[in-house]
Amino acid sequence: MPKILIVDDEKMIRNVVKEYAEFEGYETAEAENGMEAVEMCRKEDYDIIVMDIMMPRLDGYSAVKEIRKTKHTPVIMLSARGEEYDKLFGFEIGVDDYVVKPFSPKELLARIKAVLKRGSAPDDSVKMEKISFEGLEINVTGREVTIDGVPAQLTPKEYDLLFYLVKNKGIALSREKLLEEVWGYDFYGDDRTVDTHIKMLRSSLGEYRKFIVTLRGMGYKFDA
Amino acid sequence: MPKILIVDDEKMIRNVVKEYAEFEGYETAEAENGMEAVEMCRKEDYDIIVMDIMMPRLDGYSAVKEIRKTKHTPVIMLSARGEEYDKLFGFEIGVDDYVVKPFSPKELLARIKAVLKRGSAPDDSVKMEKISFEGLEINVTGREVTIDGVPAQLTPKEYDLLFYLVKNKGIALSREKLLEEVWGYDFYGDDRTVDTHIKMLRSSLGEYRKFIVTLRGMGYKFDA
DNA sequence: AAATATTTTGAAAGGACGATGAAAAATGCC
DNA sequence: GGCATTTTTCATCGTCCTTTCAAAATATTT
Numbered sequence: 021m022p023k024i025l026i027v028d029d030e031k032m033i034r035n036v037v038k039e040y041a042e043f044e045g046y047e048t049a050e051a052e053n054g055m056e057a058v059e060m061c062r063k064e065d066y067d068i069i070v071m072d073i074m075m076p077r078l079d080g081y082s083a084v085k086e087i088r089k090t091k092h093t094p095v096i097m098l099s100a101r102g103e104e105y106d107k108l109f110g111f112e113i114g115v116d117d118y119v120v121k122p123f124s125p126k127e128l129l130a131r132i133k134a135v136l137k138r139g140s141a142p143d144d145s146v147k148m149e150k151i152s153f154e155g156l157e158i159n160v161t162g163r164e165v166t167i168d169g170v171p172a173q174l175t176p177k178e179y180d181l182l183f184y185l186v187k188n189k190g191i192a193l194s195r196e197k198l199l200e201e202v203w204g205y206d207f208y209g210d211d212r213t214v215d216t217h218i219k220m221l222r223s224s225l226g227e228y229r230k231f232i233v234t235l236r237g238m239g240y241k242f243d244a
Numbered sequence: 245m246p247k248i249l250i251v252d253d254e255k256m257i258r259n260v261v262k263e264y265a266e267f268e269g270y271e272t273a274e275a276e277n278g279m280e281a282v283e284m285c286r287k288e289d290y291d292i293i294v295m296d297i298m299m300p301r302l303d304g305y306s307a308v309k310e311i312r313k314t315k316h317t318p319v320i321m322l323s324a325r326g327e328e329y330d331k332l333f334g335f336e337i338g339v340d341d342y343v344v345k346p347f348s349p350k351e352l353l354a355r356i357k358a359v360l361k362r363g364s365a366p367d368d369s370v371k372m373e374k375i376s377f378e379g380l381e382i383n384v385t386g387r388e389v390t391i392d393g394v395p396a397q398l399t400p401k402e403y404d405l406l407f408y409l410v411k412n413k414g415i416a417l418s419r420e421k422l423l424e425e426v427w428g429y430d431f432y433g434d435d436r437t438v439d440t441h442i443k444m445l446r447s448s449l450g451e452y453r454k455f456i457v458t459l460r461g462m463g464y465k466f467d468a
Numbered sequence: 469a470a471a472t473a474t475t476t477t478g479a480a481a482g483g484a485c486g487a488t489g490a491a492a493a494a495t496g497c498c
Numbered sequence: 499g500g501c502a503t504t505t506t507t508c509a510t511c512g513t514c515c516t517t518t519c520a521a522a523a524t525a526t527t528t
Binding site for chain 2: 036039040043125126190191192235236237238241243
């Protein structure tokens with residue numbers, strides 16, 4: 021049975037993950053911070069690591085870097101919404117998946133299973149520094165978008181929205197889902213806000229607006 | 245004896261469920277809205293939660309998310325209209341079953357028993373990404389239908405109808421049942437509306453219209 | 469074969485939904 | 499603090515979708 025190393029400073033989180041994972045038959049081990057995780061990985065091999073980012077002593081990001089010097093253990097990152105999320109991609113540490121807090125344990129387990137099964141991210145393109153669709157290029161490292169080589173001036177929200185759409189390309193996304201994931205679960209605003217941002221994003225993308233498909237009665241999706 | 249938490253803003257609904265459940269020997273507790281449910285779950289462990297979606301203060305959808313941060317409790321969702329139904333599957337918040345209102349208490353109890361016994365979703369096929377019958381392919385995550393590889397332009401209702409038919413393939417479905425499940429229990433319109441949508445769906449499916457069988461004096465079914 | 473029941477089809481009205489533009493509110497920057 | 503930019507809200511418009519209804523077609527019964 022696969023062994024999972026759970027790294028988070030909150031005991032609560034560790035417990036939830038542990039409970040679910042053991043319920044599914046996995047073995048688990050816990051670490052409270054990045055330092056501890058690094059040491060544990062030195063002594064033992066794990067099949068997968070679930071790692072929080074914000075932790076005392078050594079953050080998850082640095083811990084993964086350290087561990088990756090010697091091992092290739094797949095990693096799923098846990099991140100709070102917003103900045104850290106960007107960092108993950110920005111510094112390209114090559115994690116296999118990431119889950120945004122607060123997460124559903126069921127979803128996390130599904131992702132763990134998926135990673136263990138195929139050993140790669142759900143969508144490899146997000147790990148790359150640059151993602152491109154025809155003349156539309158998204159430079160994740162620099163958080164920059166170019167259209168036929170010309171830099172597009174996306175506002176932060178436009179970029180976040182585009183990035184989320186791309187990361188979930190081909191998947192139907194409701195306005196609610198988008199608000200929750202891009203704006204945050206604590207956003208209590210109008211659904212139509214999404215429409216407006218889609219509008220602006222489309223106008224920013226020029227001819228490549230074609231990738232953003234409206235699903236009437238449903239929401240939107242990125243289709244390339 | 246298992247403890248059931250019943251969450252619905254309508255007292256009537258709670259009473260019906262409660263009565264049936266207690267008749268079967270279950271213990272019950274009630275909450276009027278998501279907020280209350282979340283608080284109750286913090287204080288106590290339930291074996292299963294029956295949760296409405298549309299509620300004041302905190303909707304069932306968000307409540308489940310919140311509860312799932314800390315607990316493992318299986319959930320059966322009560323949903324009213326077609327949309328939420330989609331949401332449940334489309335975004336996989338990981339509920340264990342769902343029942344569409346208005347439901348038969350007997351059926352609900354049967355599902356409660358089933359969930360308590362095995363603790364997993366009833367029909368795994370709906371979680372699959374693609375369902376196909378010969379050249380007819382339904383991409384559930386992308387909410388897209390292709391016919392011999394060519395995308396079909398289904399309207400929302402056409403898609404919902406097809407999805408429901410497919411999900412219940414081989415099962416005879418009356419117009420009333422279809423209206424109830426696809427349109428929602430709050431639809432008070434003509435039965436013949438179904439006919440028209442079947443007509444349009446058939447025309448959208450081209451040669452694969454053959455899968456949609458008319459059951460004279462009864463309704464329709466998907467037969468593959 | 470005629471009568472009856474039921475479904476299919478076409479057309480048209482009304483409604484729902486998304487795109488859009490403009491203005492207000494919020495945010496960040498100097 | 500004030501300015502510029504970004505985000506959000508809101509109302510309007512046009513389009514697409516849904517629904518209804520009636521006539522035609524098909525199946526079933528007598």
